[in-house]
Amino acid sequence: MPPVRVLYWFRTDLRLTDSPAVKAALDLAPSALYPVWCWDPEYVYSHNVGVNRFQFLLDSMNDTSAALTRLNPKSQLFVIRGSPRTLLKDLLLKWEISHLVFEEDKSAYGRVRDASVSATAASAGVKVVTRTGHTLWDTEAIVAKNGGHPTLTSETLMKCVDKLPNLEPPIPAPNSIPPPGPLDLALDRNYHPVSRPVDRNARDRTAEVTVYDTFTGPHADFAVPTLEELGMPPATTPYRGGEAEGLKRLEAFCSNEIAVAKFEKPKTSPAAFLPPQTTLMSPYLKFGCVSVRYFHKRVQDIIAKHKRGSSGLPVNLPGQLYFREMYYAAEFATPCFDRIRGNPICRYINWSLENVYDADGALVVPRPVSDDAEAEMYFERWKEGRTGFPWIDALMRQLKHDGWIHHLGRHSVACFLTRGHCFVSWERGLEVFDQWLIDWDPCSNPGNWMWLSCSAFFHSYFRVYSPIAFGKKWDKHGDLIRQYVPELKNFPAAHIYEPWKCPIADQRKAGCIIGKNYPKPMFDEKARKEHCLERMKAAFALGLKGDDTKVLDGSARRELDEADAATVIKSAATSPVSGAKRKQASVADMFAAKGGGGGSGSSSSSAEKMQKISAAADQAKSRSGGSRALDTKEGGNEALGDM
DNA sequence: CCGATGTTGCCGGC
DNA sequence: GCCGGCAACATCGG
Numbered sequence: 132m133p134p135v136r137v138l139y140w141f142r143t144d145l146r147l148t149d150s151p152a153v154k155a156a157l158d159l160a161p162s163a164l165y166p167v168w169c170w171d172p173e174y175v176y177s178h179n180v181g182v183n184r185f186q187f188l189l190d191s192m193n194d195t196s197a198a199l200t201r202l203n204p205k206s207q208l209f210v211i212r213g214s215p216r217t218l219l220k221d222l223l224l225k226w227e228i229s230h231l232v233f234e235e236d237k238s239a240y241g242r243v244r245d246a247s248v249s250a251t252a253a254s255a256g257v258k259v260v261t262r263t264g265h266t267l268w269d270t271e272a273i274v275a276k277n278g279g280h281p282t283l284t285s286e287t288l289m290k291c292v293d294k295l296p297n298l299e300p301p302i303p304a305p306n307s308i309p310p311p312g313p314l315d316l317a318l319d320r321n322y323h324p325v326s327r328p329v330d331r332n333a334r335d336r337t338a339e340v341t342v343y344d345t346f347t348g349p350h351a352d353f354a355v356p357t358l359e360e361l362g363m364p365p366a367t368t369p370y371r372g373g374e375a376e377g378l379k380r381l382e383a384f385c386s387n388e389i390a391v392a393k394f395e396k397p398k399t400s401p402a403a404f405l406p407p408q409t410t411l412m413s414p415y416l417k418f419g420c421v422s423v424r425y426f427h428k429r430v431q432d433i434i435a436k437h438k439r440g441s442s443g444l445p446v447n448l449p450g451q452l453y454f455r456e457m458y459y460a461a462e463f464a465t466p467c468f469d470r471i472r473g474n475p476i477c478r479y480i481n482w483s484l485e486n487v488y489d490a491d492g493a494l495v496v497p498r499p500v501s502d503d504a505e506a507e508m509y510f511e512r513w514k515e516g517r518t519g520f521p522w523i524d525a526l527m528r529q530l531k532h533d534g535w536i537h538h539l540g541r542h543s544v545a546c547f548l549t550r551g552h553c554f555v556s557w558e559r560g561l562e563v564f565d566q567w568l569i570d571w572d573p574c575s576n577p578g579n580w581m582w583l584s585c586s587a588f589f590h591s592y593f594r595v596y597s598p599i600a601f602g603k604k605w606d607k608h609g610d611l612i613r614q615y616v617p618e619l620k621n622f623p624a625a626h627i628y629e630p631w632k633c634p635i636a637d638q639r640k641a642g643c644i645i646g647k648n649y650p651k652p653m654f655d656e657k658a659r660k661e662h663c664l665e666r667m668k669a670a671f672a673l674g675l676k677g678d679d680t681k682v683l684d685g686s687a688r689r690e691l692d693e694a695d696a697a698t699v700i701k702s703a704a705t706s707p708v709s710g711a712k713r714k715q716a717s718v719a720d721m722f723a724a725k726g727g728g729g730g731s732g733s734s735s736s737s738a739e740k741m742q743k744i745s746a747a748a749d750q751a752k753s754r755s756g757g758s759r760a761l762d763t764k765e766g767g768n769e770a771l772g773d774m
Numbered sequence: 775c776c777g778a779t780g781t782t783g784c785c786g787g788c
Numbered sequence: 789g790c791c792g793g794c795a796a797c798a799t800c801g802g
Contacts, residue, residue, distance in 0.1 A: 775802100776801105776802085777800105777801095777802095778799105778800090778801090778802105779798100779799085779800085779801105780797100780798090780799085780800105783794105784793105784794085785792105785793090785794085786791100786792095786793090787790105787791085787792090787793105788789105788790085788791080
């Protein structure tokens with residue numbers, strides 16, 4: 132019998148409690164255990180990862196490394212800087228590994244990477260052992276129970292999992308682990324190029340990337356990298372990663388057993404970021420710091436104890452975890468899940484700023500600036516929290532600064548960007564969430580963007596979140612706005628959701644002049660909503676999905692664009708306002724602090740509103756560098772830096 | 775074909 | 789706090 136020497140490959144499973152893959156590794160009774168992390172250049176250059184998620188990941192890696200050292204002083208998380216596709220093979224050979232063990236990652240990206248690494252390992256005579264652990268059930272098994280189809284409703288998901296074996300109980304963390312063997316490495320840098328044609332995270336860097344200068348870190352100790360080595364400034368998120376932190380947070384949440392048993396997601400406040408309104412467990416699930424199965428068992432036990440008056444599926448806590456399973460299974464069974472083009476479950480809607488592809492069908496990166504200046508302006512102002520709608524701006528600034536916002540807050544801003552008001556493609560919103568969220572997930576995130584934009588999973592496009600009413604329902608005083616939009620800190624509560632309606636004397640008293648210290652709303656909310664509803668109606672009438680030939684050849688786009696143009700012309704023709712007058716309209720006129728914008732209760736018809744939109748579009752298009760012109764002097768978000 | 779259902783809309787009226 | 793109107797989505801079971 133050759134000696135059993137295991138390389139355990141950590142990825143999004145940075146924990147030791149309830150890790151089926153770690154148990155499988157230890158069950159092999161290895162004489163040597165190498166816990167390894169490959170610091171993949173894909174993640175550094177090709178994915179959209181902002182400084183906050185990197186920080187959360189580094190926290191989690193450091194926590195796991197310390198936990199490994201506690202179990203064996205010779206052990207740690209051995210970080211190798213380079214691509215697993217090339218480096219792992221070298222490590223398997225040099226360290227004479229017999230078994231490669233890792234937790235399954237069935238996302239499209241993980242699947243391809245893991246198949247490549249597994250094939251390499253097998254060809255080197257190394258046995259590959261994998262276990263499910265990132266999800267409650269094996270995603271592939273769920274899809275098989277659904278006839279190979281994506282799971283599009285929670286009911287479908289439940290029907291599938293009812294046919295699967297019951298969940299195994301969680302596995303305690305190990306008490307000890309074997310030491311690694313010799314750590315000698317003599318690798319040739321030339322075999323492991325890390326340069327990339329595109330650096331998608333360059334915008335966040337303040338210095339050179341040095342993390343790839345060596346294989347084993349600046350002190351040759353396989354240390355976890357630092358943000359400095361990534362060329363990034365310090366993170367701003369208050370949330371810290373790691374298994375210890377995650378379990379602590381879970382226990383704190385579970386200490387209020389009645390709240391756990393009665394939890395109903397739709398009745399939690401989007402303005403909240405503390406228990407019992409939210410668990411804030413999503414980033415810990417994303418990096419596997421907390422096992423989803425352990426989380427599930429913990430809340431199920433509490434619910435069983437407090438059966439009377441407890442909430443049910445799908446709004447309760449287990450229900451939330453089942454939605455996560457649904458998105459994983461949907462992603463597994465759907466090609467092009469994170470985009471519209473080629474996506475068979477995604478309704479085709481002629482959004483502004485949709486993805487751009489080259490002649491070979493490859494996504495053009497970096498994304499070219501669209502000639503739709505109005506949409507670019509809406510998008511830019513949405514992203515940076517300068518729409519002039521305080522509720523939206525507060526959430527977007529919270530997202531950028533903290534890396535996390537409440538689920539229903541995400542609904543609010545996602546609906547606003549897409550079908551509700553801006554009519555910008557969900558693909559653009561997805562990219563921003565990818566860059567800024569600490570809990571970004573390749574299944575839940577595109578899934579939820581399709582949900583909110585009525586592209587898949589959900590279809591009632593006439594239910595639109597109001598950027599004014601929705602937040603007010605939960606946060607009457609506007610505390611979330613005051614925290615994240617400090618310009619409005621002293622605004623009277625009566626006007627904080629619609630500050631442009633505030634009398635100028637009160638604006639002066641609050642030390643914030645709308646249009647000077649904080650922007651006017653970037654459009655008439657009601658008019659934009661009506662416009663978007665018309666366009667949604669047309670897209671639903673056409674009834675195409677992202678993989679239809681008419682979408683692939685561009686004719687669906689032309690057809691819908693023409694229908695939209697006809698609607699606008701028709702509205703203009705029936706309007707009593709003359710064309711000459713229309714030309715005089717401008718964005719500034721529409722949103723003067725007095726009168727005009729945002730539901731001043733005027734009797735303007737839908738047709739008039741349509742004209743205003745059309746005029747605003749003309750205005751924006753004719754202005755060179757339109758977004759920049761509008762952005763200046765309109766209350767930036769510098770103040771966020773020192774919160 | 776009908777009617778019930780679908781995690782999380784808004785508004786006005788009671 | 790709960791209802792219906794708004795104008796109306798998809799899916800599923802019968």
